[in-house]
Amino acid sequence: MELPPALRWGKLPAMRDKLRHVTVIGVGLLGGSAALALKACDPSVRIAGVGRRRESLQMALDAGAIDTAHLDPAPAVVQSDLVILATPVGAFARHLREIAPHLRRGAAVTDVGSTKSAVVRQAERLLGAGGPFVGSHPMAGSEQKGVSFARADLFAGATCIVTPSTRTPPRLVRRIERFWQLLGTRTVRMGPAEHDRAVAAISHLPHVLASLLMLLPDSHSLQVAATGFRDATRLAGGDPEMWRDILLTNRRAILGALDRFDERLMHLRDLLEMGDARELEKLLTLAKKRRADTLLKEPVDRRLAAE
Amino acid sequence: MELPPALRWGKLPAMRDKLRHVTVIGVGLLGGSAALALKACDPSVRIAGVGRRRESLQMALDAGAIDTAHLDPAPAVVQSDLVILATPVGAFARHLREIAPHLRRGAAVTDVGSTKSAVVRQAERLLGAGGPFVGSHPMAGSEQKGVSFARADLFAGATCIVTPSTRTPPRLVRRIERFWQLLGTRTVRMGPAEHDRAVAAISHLPHVLASLLMLLPDSHSLQVAATGFRDATRLAGGDPEMWRDILLTNRRAILGALDRFDERLMHLRDLLEMGDARELEKLLTLAKKRRADTLLKEPVDRRLAAE
Numbered sequence: 323m324e325l326p327p328a329l330r331w332g333k334l335p336a337m338r339d340k341l342r343h344v345t346v347i348g349v350g351l352l353g354g355s356a357a358l359a360l361k362a363c364d365p366s367v368r369i370a371g372v373g374r375r376r377e378s379l380q381m382a383l384d385a386g387a388i389d390t391a392h393l394d395p396a397p398a399v400v401q402s403d404l405v406i407l408a409t410p411v412g413a414f415a416r417h418l419r420e421i422a423p424h425l426r427r428g429a430a431v432t433d434v435g436s437t438k439s440a441v442v443r444q445a446e447r448l449l450g451a452g453g454p455f456v457g458s459h460p461m462a463g464s465e466q467k468g469v470s471f472a473r474a475d476l477f478a479g480a481t482c483i484v485t486p487s488t489r490t491p492p493r494l495v496r497r498i499e500r501f502w503q504l505l506g507t508r509t510v511r512m513g514p515a516e517h518d519r520a521v522a523a524i525s526h527l528p529h530v531l532a533s534l535l536m537l538l539p540d541s542h543s544l545q546v547a548a549t550g551f552r553d554a555t556r557l558a559g560g561d562p563e564m565w566r567d568i569l570l571t572n573r574r575a576i577l578g579a580l581d582r583f584d585e586r587l588m589h590l591r592d593l594l595e596m597g598d599a600r601e602l603e604k605l606l607t608l609a610k611k612r613r614a615d616t617l618l619k620e621p622v623d624r625r626l627a628a629e
Numbered sequence: 630m631e632l633p634p635a636l637r638w639g640k641l642p643a644m645r646d647k648l649r650h651v652t653v654i655g656v657g658l659l660g661g662s663a664a665l666a667l668k669a670c671d672p673s674v675r676i677a678g679v680g681r682r683r684e685s686l687q688m689a690l691d692a693g694a695i696d697t698a699h700l701d702p703a704p705a706v707v708q709s710d711l712v713i714l715a716t717p718v719g720a721f722a723r724h725l726r727e728i729a730p731h732l733r734r735g736a737a738v739t740d741v742g743s744t745k746s747a748v749v750r751q752a753e754r755l756l757g758a759g760g761p762f763v764g765s766h767p768m769a770g771s772e773q774k775g776v777s778f779a780r781a782d783l784f785a786g787a788t789c790i791v792t793p794s795t796r797t798p799p800r801l802v803r804r805i806e807r808f809w810q811l812l813g814t815r816t817v818r819m820g821p822a823e824h825d826r827a828v829a830a831i832s833h834l835p836h837v838l839a840s841l842l843m844l845l846p847d848s849h850s851l852q853v854a855a856t857g858f859r860d861a862t863r864l865a866g867g868d869p870e871m872w873r874d875i876l877l878t879n880r881r882a883i884l885g886a887l888d889r890f891d892e893r894l895m896h897l898r899d900l901l902e903m904g905d906a907r908e909l910e911k912l913l914t915l916a917k918k919r920r921a922d923t924l925l926k927e928p929v930d931r932r933l934a935a936e
Contacts, residue, residue: 591888599877
């Protein structure tokens with residue numbers, strides 16, 4: 323297993339005094355992986371896991387991801403330096419209400435949710451606008467669910483978008499960024515609305531297109547589908563319940579991306595209808611070049627996604 | 630290197646007397662790979678390569694893919710049992726005209742083009758309707774071009790669609806199917822129009838969507854693109870000139886697929902706009918299930934595509 327860079331680069335001592343107790347609410351793939359990565363960086367950090375199902379909590383205990391298991395978050399967060407929300411976004415409001423009265427002074431709260439405007443607004447209303455919440459979106463994961471797929475190196479090499487609002491104290495933002503860097507991610511800072519527009523275009527709309535594409539061909543045609551179709555539809559393998567929530571919480575930005583996409587699709591339709599060879603080639607060349615210049619030039623994340 | 634199954638399964642003797650001389654017109658990735666695969670099955674087969682550029686022909690000679698190199702196809706095809714067209718589809722008409730007067734009695738002609746209705750119609754007009762042409766579409770390849778990327782195992786495990794017309798003699802169809810099976814492909818038979826509709830949905834429309842998707846996000850958003858976006862846009866890395874021709878020769882079927890896709894996209898837009906959680910989850914579940922039941926259950930082609 324590849325260890326998070328913090329351990330390899332000897333960053334550990336600087337972090338130790340800051341993270342003695344951490345609470346992870348939701349010990350699934352992401353929460354469990356964050357816990358394992360923290361433990362790999364510093365075995366002395368104490369991690370409290372909060373969950374709804376005793377079975378998942380027991381698995382997280384058995385995996386060595388958490389030290390204590392709780393059905394009620396209140397006693398878990400009392401002494402935590404950091405609380406990480408790692409349940410589906412739809413449950414955040416409840417958790418924030420539950421933990422608000424019990425957070426200790428100086429604690430930071432972050433999350434791993436895929437949409438940010440609604441989450442940050444909600445968190446600032448429930449916990450206060452000048453902290454302790456800073457939104458995070460680590461761009462890692464897979465089609466797999468649950469703590470049994472959690473790995474200490476899940477975040478290694480991935481990008482994590484940190485989304486302060488205009489009212490978040492800069493020191494708190496840097497603290498959350500350092501936390502994600504410790505886990506091996508490259509951090510990028512964006513406002514919550516900017517984040518939502520970005521992921522609508524690079525993640526949520528692609529997901530929708532993959533699902534629709536998967537449903538388009540008749541069964542006979544599907545028999546001859548090859549690697550190209552498999553790659554183009556890989557995102558359709560995602561968890562439907564989780565993606566339903568992502569689509570709904572970010573629907574404004576997704577509708578915007580969808581409208582811009584559909585406009586381009588209709589333009590391409592016109593080019594095809596007219597048989598405009600020159601413009602078609604121009605468009606294909608532009609897309610190929612942009613991909614080579616961005617995705618292939620400085621690969622953000624070279625790990626192969628598990629299927 | 631993995632050898633084509635024919636060699637491993639000992640099918641060789643049955644084939645030897647049928648393929649003594651083969652002509653490959655266009656010694657690029659596909660033509661060169663077909664030649665190398667044939668040579669791997671039977672080193673005694675004589676392969677004539679036809680090309681426009683002396684340099685490519687020399688490379689094919691050096692790679693041991695072909696035995697003789699020709700700028701003019703006429704002398705090459707005179708004694709061939711099989712002629713394979715492996716140039717871009719747009720050049721087929723010229724090649725068919727050039728070889729028509731020189732084909733020997735009993736020779737078969739096939740191709741590796743990605744669209745079939747126009748190709749089969751053209752070939753039957755120029756060579757005759759009761760043979761010797763049978764269209765083929767091996768679903769293999771990569772973003773790479775040229776004989777320097779050719780490999781004897783390029784077709785191993787891939788699917789090859791063989792597209793007889795209603796007038797093609799069954800014996801000729803079986804002969805071409807056996808040829809592709811010898812090279813390691815699984816063959817599927819479809820009519821030319823049926824083929825074009827199928828590949829419009831599973832290959833051509835996905836290509837168009839990938840290119841448009843690659844051009845959608847602004848540069849700042851692209852910086853946080855992860856594996857999901859990279860997979861979803863992989864097809865956009867294809868050769869623009871080749872894909873321009875594919876899109877134009879199959880535009881009727883692609884326009885049909887595009888219209889059906891756009892209808893579904895607008896339906897999904899409505900669901901998002903209305904916030905219809907139930908129907909959204911149903912759609913995502915259906916797509917996930919269909920993918921698991923088809924693409925993942927009986928993997929047609931498990932090789933990782935080169936990037």
